[in-house]
Amino acid sequence: xxxxxxxxxxxxxxxxxxxxxxxxxxxxxxxxxxxxxxxxxxxxxxxxxxxxxxxxxxxxxxxxxxxxxxxxxxxxxxxxxxxxxxxxxxxxxxxxxxxxxxxxxxxxxxxxxxxxxxxxxxxxxxxxxxxxxxxxxxxxxxxxxxxxxxxxxxxxxxxxxxxxxxxxxxxxxxxxxxxxxxxxxxxxxxxxxxxxxxxxxxxxxxxxxxxxxxxxxxxxxxxxxxxxxxxxxxxxxxxxxxxxxxxxxxxxxxxxxxxxxxxxxxxxxxxxxxxxxxxxxxxxxxxxxxxxxxxxxxxxxxxxxxxxxxxxxxxxxxxxxxxxxxxxxxxxxxxxxxxxxxxxxxxxxxxxxxxxxxxxxxxxxxxxxxxxxxxxxxxxxxxxxxxxxxxxxxxxxxxxxxxxxxxxxxxxxxxxxxxxxxxxxxxxxxxxxxxxxxxxxxxxxxxxxxxxxxxxxxxxxxxxxxxxxxxxxxxxxxxxx
Numbered sequence: 293x294x295x296x297x298x299x300x301x302x303x304x305x306x307x308x309x310x311x312x313x314x315x316x317x318x319x320x321x322x323x324x325x326x327x328x329x330x331x332x333x334x335x336x337x338x339x340x341x342x343x344x345x346x347x348x349x350x351x352x353x354x355x356x357x358x359x360x361x362x363x364x365x366x367x368x369x370x371x372x373x374x375x376x377x378x379x380x381x382x383x384x385x386x387x388x389x390x391x392x393x394x395x396x397x398x399x400x401x402x403x404x405x406x407x408x409x410x411x412x413x414x415x416x417x418x419x420x421x422x423x424x425x426x427x428x429x430x431x432x433x434x435x436x437x438x439x440x441x442x443x444x445x446x447x448x449x450x451x452x453x454x455x456x457x458x459x460x461x462x463x464x465x466x467x468x469x470x471x472x473x474x475x476x477x478x479x480x481x482x483x484x485x486x487x488x489x490x491x492x493x494x495x496x497x498x499x500x501x502x503x504x505x506x507x508x509x510x511x512x513x514x515x516x517x518x519x520x521x522x523x524x525x526x527x528x529x530x531x532x533x534x535x536x537x538x539x540x541x542x543x544x545x546x547x548x549x550x551x552x553x554x555x556x557x558x559x560x561x562x563x564x565x566x567x568x569x570x571x572x573x574x575x576x577x578x579x580x581x582x583x584x585x586x587x588x589x590x591x592x593x594x595x596x597x598x599x600x601x602x603x604x605x606x607x608x609x610x611x612x613x614x615x616x617x618x619x620x621x622x623x624x625x626x627x628x629x630x631x632x633x634x635x636x637x638x639x640x641x642x643x644x645x646x647x648x649x650x651x652x653x654x655x656x657x658x659x660x661x662x663x664x665x666x667x668x669x670x671x672x673x674x675x676x677x678x679x680x681x682x683x684x685x686x687x688x689x690x691x692x693x694x695x696x697x698x699x700x701x702x703x704x705x706x707x708x709x710x711x712x713x714x715x716x717x718x719x720x721x722x723x724x725x726x727x728x729x730x731x732x733x734x735x736x737x738x739x740x741x742x743x744x745x746x747x748x749x750x751x752x753x754x755x756x757x758x759x760x761x762x763x764x765x766x767x768x769x770x771x772x773x
Contacts, residue, residue: 300331303491305481306359307336308352308376310366311634312674312694313541313549314472321478329485329494338694339372340634341676343649353379360388361484364402365469367395369651377402389488393466405488408458461487467502470573472546475503507573508583511545513554519545523568523584532566534714537585537593541600542571544696551691552632552672553599555698559707565714568593577604578619591623594714597706599671601631603659616663626713629665630706631656632696633673641673642683667709671702721763728752 307318315336322334337352356362356379364380367373373396380402384390392400392410403410461483468480483499485491509521520526538560540553553569560567570580577598585593598604603611604619620627633641635652648656648670657668675681675690675697684701691697716724730748732740741748749772756768 302331302333303329303489304355304359305332305334305361305363305484306352306355307334307363307365308339308356308367309336309364310338310368310372311340312336312338313544313547313696314469314477315694316549316692317472317474317477317547318481320474321481324478325481329491332485334481339367339369339376341636342375343371343651344636344640345676349375352376356380356383359383360490361488362387362390363465363469363484364390364392364395364399367399371651373398388490389484391462391465391484393462393469403462405461406458407455408462458487464502470543471502471505472543473503473505474548475500476546479503505546507542508579509542509571510584511540511550511553511569511571512557513550518550519571526568527561529561529564529566531564533564533711534594534718535566535568535592536560536710536714537581537596538567538569539577539580539596539598539600539604540569540571542573545571549696552696552698555700555703556597556599556630556671556706559703560710563707563711565707565711575600575602575606578615581619581623585623591625593623593625594717595626595628595710596623597628597630597710598660598665599630599632601629601634601656604663604665606659611659611662613662620664626710626717627663627665628667628706628710628713629656629660630669630671631660633670636673637676638673638681638683638688638697638699639675639679641670642681667706667713669702669706669709670699671706672696672698722765724764726759726764726766728755 307314315338318334318336322332325334326332335355337348337355339349339352342349342352353375356376362380362383364376367376377398380390380399384402384404389406390402390404392403401410464483465480468476468483479500479502482497485494486497486499487495489495506519506521509519510523510526511519512526514527515525538553538556544550544553557567557569568584570584572578572580577600581596585591585596603613604616605612631652633652635649636644641647660668673696674694675688676693680687680689681699683699686700688697688700730741730752731743741752753769753772756766760766760768
């Protein structure tokens with residue numbers, strides 16, 4: 293067996309998640325671990341690639357069917373959960389452990405870690421979890437509060453002997469993953485092996501606790517540690533024409549997959565705009581806004597650009613539009629949504645006549661627009677196996693197929709649009725030019741202003757009067773007719 297150098301059977305860990313931003317940390321972890329764990333194999337699969345590359349799902353299915361440890365994470369969409377669930381169910385009782393964290397309830401229920409079986413009838417351990425978790429009703433808690441609770445629970449469970457230790461292990465895996473640096477991903481893998489691997493000589497030992505990073509903070513590629521909580525530590529643009537807040541994904545920042553963010557930051561600074569690149573955990577942008585975009589109760593920035601690709605409050609699984617609208621009303625600044633491609637490569641997108649697919653259109657365009665976002669645009673994506681992208685004059689060449697790559701042509705357009713919005717926001721209302729578009733379909737049929745159940749021209753007249761009172765330079769007719 294494993295004590296025979298001539299025959300070391302593989303020990304396989306299969307990780308399935310939404311996207312590829314943790315692929316490189318997993319690869320680097322394996323490089324460090326292969327000496328300590330001969331025969332160890334770690335494969336990570338991004339469900340976002342399955343719709344355009346069905347072979348990728350087949351690879352994930354094959355890996356799960358022979359895996360010794362399975363980790364499923366950040367999987368909520370039906371088109372991902374539905375094909376994956378029966379594969380994990382079939383392997384569940386034939387591997388050392390299954391870990392379902394931050395994903396659809398059906399996948400979480402596949403969790404089996406030692407004495408923790410989330411399919412079993414309610415045990416004392418699961419009853420304890422429910423008491424610690426609180427109400428199952430919709431919550432208004434911010435992601436920041438939930439992250440604090442996540443850090444607190446393992447400390448509480450540490451002192452409860454017996455089966456609660458496997459529940460603690462489940463929470464620790466969540467902490468390791470959400471803290472997604474190379475060190476935390478490697479520690480998570482070592483932790484799972486030390487507790488659940490079927491190889492007796494690998495069990496036990498000491499594994500570092502999750503390294504904690506700020507749930508809310510600032511990022512800049514020129515910072516020594518890349519992240520900070522001190523706004524004064526950010527590089528300063530001399531005599532900027534405006535200040536723009538950027539909302540980033542914490543998971544990308546911690547994993548080091550930031551080439552797309554770096555390109556946006558550089559382009560804004562090149563155009564003489566001060567940027568405040570902020571991130572928040574829990575898929576809730578409000579803590580970052582409150583912490584770094586508002587001072588003394590008023591907006592500290594001239595425009596806000598979300599680079600997350602998700603709604604302001606919620607993420608891919610749901611969105612809290614009411615909370616987002618309330619936040620944006622208070623800011624009262626232009627809000628622009630930009631998004632990286634997750635479900636297709638840059639080359640596929642640039643060569644496609646249809647552009648974004650239905651799921652992308654919903655997640656990346658429609659949900660942010662319900663919040664109040666404008667000017668949606670692609671700004672990054674992955675190259676995959678395509679070798680590059682020839683969609684514009686930059687003709688980008690792939691550096692790493694699984695890392696995020698900037699789309700420089702779109703980033704230039706994004707920055708130029710935002711710069712114009714900042715200038716417009718700062719201008720006097722009397723100097724602005726406003727175009728009003730009325731419904732008129734079918735054309736050339738006298739249908740202008742005939743929207744059902746609306747008095748269009750009376751509404752237009754009221755709007756013009758309100759604009760005149762607000763300082764716009766226009767002449768309002770005395771009558772609607």
